Structure formats: C-alpha cells, structure tokens
Amino acid sequence: MIVNCMKDKITLLITPQEFSLKSIAESGQCFRWSELSPNKYLILAYNRLLVAEQYDNYINLYCSEEDYDNIWRSYFDLDYDYDNRIERALSIEDKGSYVVSAIEFSRGIRILNQDPWETLITFILSQQNNIPRITQIVENLCRYCGDLLGDYEGRDYYAFPTAEQLLDHYTELKDLGVGFREKYVIEACKKVISGYDLDQLKHKPTEEVVGELSEFYGIGPKIANCVALFSLGHKDAFPRDVWINRIIDNYYGGEFNELKFTGYAGLIQQYMFYYERRSNHQDNDPS
DNA sequence: GGACAGGAAGTCC
C-alpha cells in the first residue's frame, strides 16, 4: 500500500477489498462512527475527530502525518496482513461453506484497534441490548460526561469519558440509558481508578487476558473476548454471541472449532457475524 | 389503532 502525505491529508492507495469504511462502519465493532455522506465518515477515537472518505482506489484521511503514524495507522490495523489470513482460511475450508461465503461477502472489514477503556465500557453496555441503542447510550455518556473535542460542520463532538468522569456522574448513569448495567460500569471505573492497567493485557496470552477481564463485575466470556479482539490486538479471541451461536447451530451442527484458524479466529468470527447480519442469504423472502 | 409479547454483540445470582 502506498501512502501519500500532504498537509493534513493522508491518502492511502487501497481498494475496498482491502479496507472498506462502509463495511467497518456496519460491522458492529465501533459505536462512534457517523456517516456524513455516502462513503464519508466522521470517526471519534483516541480524543481525536477524523474525517475519512473512500473512493474506488484510495482513501483520504484528514489528519496530520504525526497523527496518522501515532494513532490511525494502528487504529485501522494497517500493519496486519489480511489477505494472508484470508488465503489460509480459504485453503482449509470447503468451497461453498458458510465461512467461505462469509469471507467473500465481508472482505474489506478490518478489526479496529480501539481504546481498551472505551471498548470495555461500550461492550458492557452491549449486553442484552441492540446496536442502535448502544450507539445512543455511548453518545449520551460522551456528551454528558466527556470533554469537548471540537466541532465539525456546526456540530459539537465529545471525547469518550474517562473513568473519573463517569464516576463523577454515577447518579445520572441510569438516566443516560445505562440501565441495569450501571453497577457494572461503576465497578469498572473503580477498578481502573484504583490502578488496574488495561494496556498491560496487550502483552499477555489471550487465554490469560480473557481470564483477567472476566474478573470484572458484569464481564463474562463474550465481552472479555470482544475487548481482547477489538482493543488489545488478540486476533485469536473468538467472541460467541447469539448470532455466532445461531450460525454454529444452523450450519455446523452445533460444533465449531475455531482453533483451526490459528491466531486469526477473531477475524473469521467478525466475517461470520457481519455476513449473518447483513446479507440476505437466508430464505426469508418466500414471495 | 394501540396493546402486547418477543428480542436485542450477556451476565449474575
């Protein structure tokens, strides 16, 4: 991939097969992307506001070269070789299998390396919830508790709140839509404020990471795997949610061994999740 | 039309 740097604009020569903003935006891993116009998004992450737009053969990121190097290159996972893993998966899967269809449908999705704290809280909010509502609650928390980052086209945008900021507003969390998950959020804030370092989990084995995260009140195996995959760089984490379990029941007779995708099972999981939710491959249109 | 059940990237007790 070739990168062109101009003042406050980075151009990546890359195709939607390798990097698709739209697919990522719809893939359910991030809750702070908003569509400004077709193939143009405003992205909030790491206390930054980024505008990104996609064309047939390139993507423009409106940021400094410094921010690209320090934040966005890692955020968009640009140093990970997706084609290599996809080829490996295709070589061991039967043609026409669910996984192969899912990969073909989902090419271009990347696993974002999001901020661990933000990911921990947003996935606590995800339990027994749906994506539009999770997005709404996250928006409420940022607007009410977070720092103002700046404005774009007349609208103000806010940073994801720190643990201290969330705890400052603990009495209002329920009203902001957090609901019964309030106690989980408060406990997570306290644990982080008392010195627990999420970043150190980047350097531990995935199994150990999932174990440590599961000790948080309100975090079980599903959310622990999400945090490991979406923010700590553990590509072998494999979150099993209702959608994945449904796929396994419907297409794999209730058993699925993700270990055959050594080191990148999380990628396959994300393709399956996206394919199941976005495509119309099911016989749901009898007319 | 409006009530109502069912479900939503789960986890705790």
Add this chain to the structure above:
DNA sequence: GGACTTCCTGTC
C-alpha cells in the same frame, strides 16, 4: 432458570 433497562419490531 429468572431477572434485568429500554426501545423497537411484528402480530393481532
């Protein structure tokens, strides 16, 4: 196995 916030959907 039931409860949990709240909202959106489909059904009658």
